[in-house]
Amino acid sequence: MPPKFDPNEIKIVCLRAVGGEVGATSSLAPKIGPLGLSPKKVGDDIAKATQDWKGLKITCKLTIQNRQATISVVPSSAALIIKALKEPPRDRKKVKNIQHSGNITIDEVFDIARIMRERSIARKLSGTIKEMLGTAQSIGCTVNGMPPHDVIEKINSGEIEVPDE
Numbered sequence: 001m002p003p004k005f006d007p008n009e010i011k012i013v014c015l016r017a018v019g020g021e022v023g024a025t026s027s028l029a030p031k032i033g034p035l036g037l038s039p040k041k042v043g044d045d046i047a048k049a050t051q052d053w054k055g056l057k058i059t060c061k062l063t064i065q066n067r068q069a070t071i072s073v074v075p076s077s078a079a080l081i082i083k084a085l086k087e088p089p090r091d092r093k094k095v096k097n098i099q100h101s102g103n104i105t106i107d108e109v110f111d112i113a114r115i116m117r118e119r120s121i122a123r124k125l126s127g128t129i130k131e132m133l134g135t136a137q138s139i140g141c142t143v144n145g146m147p148p149h150d151v152i153e154k155i156n157s158g159e160i161e162v163p164d165e
Contacts, residue, residue, distance in 0.1 A: 013062040017046050019053030036067045077135045080112045103142045126162040
């Protein structure tokens with residue numbers, strides 16, 4: 001028999017969900033069923049917690065203790081940049097292969113880099129900013145009206161001043 005379930009033990013489950021939508025309970029069940037939680041109830045809680053990320057794929061972190069799940073949203077850099085573009089929420093089933101051709105300011109990139117700082121591999125904030133600009137490049141948006149790669153080159157040459165922290 002498996003060992004007795006400890007009620008004070010904290011379990012962490014990470015999963016990707018679409019913001020504002022109730023995900024398939026069939027994908028939740030094998031992860032949280034053995035912990036004694038109802039997949040349908042947790043699915044509803046995830047939909048409620050990700051309401052302001054409507055239409056975007058977002059990573060959720062479930063912290064489970066005493067058969068209670070608390071949900072925290074862990075946004076990726078791409079999700080943060082798409083949110084900064086302030087695009088209207090799209091219907092995933094109808095609109096495919098969307099082009100994010102908007103424009104964000106360099107200050108918004110700095111803010112996103114500060115949010116992503118603890119999960120970045122870079123040693124300095126300037127490296128994290130360059131990571132976010134690379135993500136903006138792959139999404140297809142512009143920064144201050146310029147392609148993101150030009151902004152990276154200006155940061156490298158010293159034309160654009162980067163804050164220390």
